Amino acid sequence: MTLAAELKDTGPEKLLAPVLSAFWDEDRSWTLDVYRRHEGYEGLRKALAMSPDDLIAYVKESGLRGRGGAGFPTGMKWQFIPQGDGKPHYLVVNADESEPGTCKDIPLLFANPHSLIEGIVIACYAIRSSHAFIYLRGEVVPVLRRLHEAVREAYAAGYLGENILGSGLDLELTVHAGAGAYICGEETALLDSLEGRRGQPRLRPPFPAVAGLYACPTVVNNVESIASVPAILQNGKEWFRSMGSEKSPGFTLYSLSGHVASPGQYEAPLGITLRQLLEMSGGMRPGHRLKFWTPGGSSTPMFTDEHLDVPLDYEGVGAAGSMLGTKALQCFDETTCVVRAVTRWTEFYAHESCGKCTPCREGTYWLVQLLRDIEAGKGAMSDLDKLNDIADNINGKSFCALGDGAASPIFSSLKHFREEYEQHITGRGCPFDPAKSTAWADRTEVNA
Amino acid sequence: MGGDAIFEALQDHLGLGNGETTDDGKVTLEHIECNAACDYAPVVMVNWEFFDNQTVQSAKRLVDDLRDGRTVSPTRGAPLCTFKETARILAGFPDEREGAVDAGGSAGPASLVGLRLARGETAPARVVHPRDGGPQDAPQDRAVHDPSPNEHLSSHDAPQDTSASDPAHPAGPTAEEGE
Numbered sequence: 088m089t090l091a092a093e094l095k096d097t098g099p100e101k102l103l104a105p106v107l108s109a110f111w112d113e114d115r116s117w118t119l120d121v122y123r124r125h126e127g128y129e130g131l132r133k134a135l136a137m138s139p140d141d142l143i144a145y146v147k148e149s150g151l152r153g154r155g156g157a158g159f160p161t162g163m164k165w166q167f168i169p170q171g172d173g174k175p176h177y178l179v180v181n182a183d184e185s186e187p188g189t190c191k192d193i194p195l196l197f198a199n200p201h202s203l204i205e206g207i208v209i210a211c212y213a214i215r216s217s218h219a220f221i222y223l224r225g226e227v228v229p230v231l232r233r234l235h236e237a238v239r240e241a242y243a244a245g246y247l248g249e250n251i252l253g254s255g256l257d258l259e260l261t262v263h264a265g266a267g268a269y270i271c272g273e274e275t276a277l278l279d280s281l282e283g284r285r286g287q288p289r290l291r292p293p294f295p296a297v298a299g300l301y302a303c304p305t306v307v308n309n310v311e312s313i314a315s316v317p318a319i320l321q322n323g324k325e326w327f328r329s330m331g332s333e334k335s336p337g338f339t340l341y342s343l344s345g346h347v348a349s350p351g352q353y354e355a356p357l358g359i360t361l362r363q364l365l366e367m368s369g370g371m372r373p374g375h376r377l378k379f380w381t382p383g384g385s386s387t388p389m390f391t392d393e394h395l396d397v398p399l400d401y402e403g404v405g406a407a408g409s410m411l412g413t414k415a416l417q418c419f420d421e422t423t424c425v426v427r428a429v430t431r432w433t434e435f436y437a438h439e440s441c442g443k444c445t446p447c448r449e450g451t452y453w454l455v456q457l458l459r460d461i462e463a464g465k466g467a468m469s470d471l472d473k474l475n476d477i478a479d480n481i482n483g484k485s486f487c488a489l490g491d492g493a494a495s496p497i498f499s500s501l502k503h504f505r506e507e508y509e510q511h512i513t514g515r516g517c518p519f520d521p522a523k524s525t526a527w528a529d530r531t532e533v534n535a
Numbered sequence: 536m537g538g539d540a541i542f543e544a545l546q547d548h549l550g551l552g553n554g555e556t557t558d559d560g561k562v563t564l565e566h567i568e569c570n571a572a573c574d575y576a577p578v579v580m581v582n583w584e585f586f587d588n589q590t591v592q593s594a595k596r597l598v599d600d601l602r603d604g605r606t607v608s609p610t611r612g613a614p615l616c617t618f619k620e621t622a623r624i625l626a627g628f629p630d631e632r633e634g635a636v637d638a639g640g641s642a643g644p645a646s647l648v649g650l651r652l653a654r655g656e657t658a659p660a661r662v663v664h665p666r667d668g669g670p671q672d673a674p675q676d677r678a679v680h681d682p683s684p685n686e687h688l689s690s691h692d693a694p695q696d697t698s699a700s701d702p703a704h705p706a707g708p709t710a711e712e713g714e
């Protein structure tokens with residue numbers, strides 16, 4: 088086979104599948120005009136021609152799974168909304184994106200906010216909701232601006248408001264900017280925050296599907312989950328199922344970051360591997376090799392270069408001992424100190440811990456103290472077991488999944504890189520030069 | 536990637552600690568983490584606008600320009616407004632400035648790398664072979680993985696056995712708990 092032919096089979100044209108990102112490079116891609124030119128709001132017309140129950144069944148059969156981290160089937164989540172209960176129903180879109188490593192929803196909303204709005208209208212028709220919310224993290228004003236404008240455009244064009252496209256569906260959409268707390272991405276804390284309270288997780292049950300926003304049945308979905316729905320309706324569930332695997336069908340955004348040659352968004356069928364992504368995109372930065380990476384953000388147990396061929400779908404990553412999470416592929420090369428990286432993540436968790444439960448509030452605090460000591464060469468060997476112990480006391484024993492997420496880099500780094508921790512203790516400090524892992528380490532910096 | 540170095544350099548340069556403001560009131564330095572922009576790392580934000588792919592030098596220049604009242608332009612997003620105006624936008628009032636929504640183009644360069652590759656617009660497989668082996672030279676053995684102890688059910692937060700996610704107990708019109 089010639090090289091060119093080989094590339095056709097295994098090259099990026101074959102391996103990638105831009106759907107949501109298909110026209111991000113067009114001028115004013117975020118406007119209604121451009122979205123309409125790309126079959127925008129056509130999926131909605133198809134949806135409105137179905138009955139809401141058929142629509143839910145259709146989304147369920149497509150196999151779409153939540154893209155917010157847990158991979159829960161989206162159609163099933165919609166189905167849990169009780170019908171005929173006389174209460175208002177709500178759809179809340181989780182755009183709080185703040186899991187370290189995760190950076191897909193923000194570019195999606197910046198370049199193509201109408202895909203989300205169309206998805207929202209479809210979802211609300213299905214779950215019989217007449218009021219939806221987008222909960223956007225507050226630190227991304229450029230995205231907020233475009234959301235405001237896109238929602239205004241959608242109202243003006245009759246995709247929101249009363250009697251949408253003559254279907255009798257009324258829908259109000261509110262964009263809410265949060266104050267920037269990781270915990271507000273946890274769905275029940277998000278609801279508390281949206282209600283105007285301090286964002287702390289709620290005890291479940293009752294689940295949001297029963298008693299969510301203002302104690303009414305509520306669906307909370309990730310941005311990408313909802314934004315994927317219009318394409319499924321427009322192109323059909325068979326088309327969607329033709330990508331990915333039986334249990335993880337469809338396309339998704341992978342976010343490559345860290346010490347790679349080309350960080351950025353790669354939309355591909357589920358099940359692509361990191362090796363394939365790296366090979367097409369130029370690999371790690373020149374002259375360096377992969378040391379460890381996260382398959383789905385810092386809360387998912389880290390992988391090493393042994394795991395380059397793990398299919399990046401829910402089952403594949405799960406079988407290899409981690410989680411697909413948000414598909415945030417943060418890659419670190421050999422210049423990176425694992426202890427330092429884990430310390431930074433843990434500082435993040437300690438800072439973002441809401442304080443509601445003791446294992447997480449106290450545990451993350453003490454993890455940071457121990458890690459800082461180890462990083463500074465003041466640790467003892469017994470600290471390593473202590474780290475494991477504390478993480479074990481957080482994992483599964485805390486009130487929400489933030490705690491479990493905080494434990495996961497501790498466990499996985501100790502599992503794969505215990506030796507490196509030991510070097511910090513026996514060598515009285517960090518053997519790495521942090522300057523070497525900066526983005527500019529290999530550049531000759533011009534002093535302007 | 537260099538965030539630590541930039542933060543330290545700015546503390547030094549401005550003579551400030553985390554959360555402190557310069558005497559002229561122009562710059563408040565605050566440590567942030569994770570702003571959903573890993574693919575543009577390291578990132579500095581001014582009034583919640585993105586300044587992507589920073590270095591120590593560029594960040595120092597940025598604060599100097601801010602203190603001297605020179606115009607600085609974010610890499611994605613609109614020209615800077617005052618923080619008061621930013622707060623208004625956050626409170627839900629659209630930015631009425633001419634061209635503000637358009638500013639910054641459709642998507643930043645990193646957001647487009649996958650798309651360009653998929654279209655064949657950039658040459659693929661430009662892997663620069665690392666001197667000392669790299670991902671493509673990495674060991675191929677895919678030993679069967681023993682399930683890690685941390686693959687704990689509750690490290691997911693949705694699909695646990697719950698009334699809402701348990702198909703056997705779908706949430707009916709009346710809640711099981713607390714009506």
Ligand SMILES: Cc1cc2nc3c(=O)[nH]c(=O)nc-3n(C[C@H](O)[C@H](O)[C@H](O)COP(=O)(O)O)c2cc1C
Nearest residue numbers: 153154155181183184185272273274308309312488
């Ligand atoms: C600490 C924490 C932070 C989270 N942050 C987010 C987030 O920023 N965005 C998101 O979509 N889901 C986040 N989640 C997951 C949500 O709780 C929820 O599972 C998700 O929004 C469901 O959407 P999906 O079914 O469409 O994936 C977070 C969970 C936890 C525990």
Ligand code: SF4
Nearest residue numbers: 442443444447487490
């Ligand atoms: S695990 Fe942490 S973030 Fe979650 S409720 Fe407990 S203290 Fe709050």
Ligand code: FES
Nearest residue numbers: 188569570572573
């Ligand atoms: S921006 Fe989130 S960790 Fe990089």
